[in-house]
Amino acid sequence: MKARVYISLKNGVLDPQGKAIGHALENLGFTGVNNVRQGKLIELDLASSDPEEARRQVGEMCEKLLANTVIEKYTIEIAE
């Protein structure tokens, strides 16, 4: 069972890297980009075959290590 974890900064937390990417896009002539937020994608290959169990386990991983919930939020996708 595969899991994908998307981690990004919480709304309201300044993202200077996202801002810099936005400026770079503008310099390349891409107009109309209102805002850029950047984050991380973590892919996990899990032994579990139970999607609910996998989601619970990955949630715990996020809380303990993968995300810093002071500044980051995360979403989990489970793929069979």
Add this chain to the structure above:
Amino acid sequence: MRTSVIIFPGSNCDRDACVAARSVCGGTVNRVWHRDSTVPDSDLIILPGGFSYGDYLRSGAMAANSPIMHDVIRQAKRGTRVLAICNGFQIATETGMLPGALMRNVNLRFVCRDVHLRIENADTDFTRRYEAGQVIRIPVAHHDGNYFADDDTIRRLEGEGRVVLRYTDARGIPGGDANPNGSRNDIAGILNEDGNVLGMMPHPERYCDPRLGGTDGRAMFESLLEAVA
């Protein structure tokens, strides 16, 4: 005085910390490897600067889960003083020993220069040999020193005198270029609730010997020596 300096793979200020502790505080200085399970009984534990685990995932995130950190946290809860410098500060926030987080510098640059700090609270075990309002000069060297915490946490820290060090200019005025990384409220160092854990981005251990460019860090180690006595 008994000092223990914790060493992680990628720590690079551990030796400076040992030299500063030995020369200013005297007594014994233990170097403790991150895979050890216990810290020898200590009056002071130093989490030194560096790039533990190559800053993988987030600065300090891996080290926060090192075997030794369980015992560091246990000893801190019993009242042992912990001085968490630079990467040590990042590790301490990742463990939850200190609130908030250290984010990428707002200008995205690694900053390596002397900064001025105003002593906001001289009534702590770490700062009692300074004067309140005194401005000192010591170096910073970091990429992720941008202190962030939510509004409530910032209010609490400010209200309880736990913002111990603030970035200012040489005259003690905060704001503008005096803040090297974008930290909220120009925060350079904070204390935990019990007053025995100080996290700071600047490096007091680097300015303990006039041959290295300054001595304004010495009083922090003198403070600790006095507090322990």
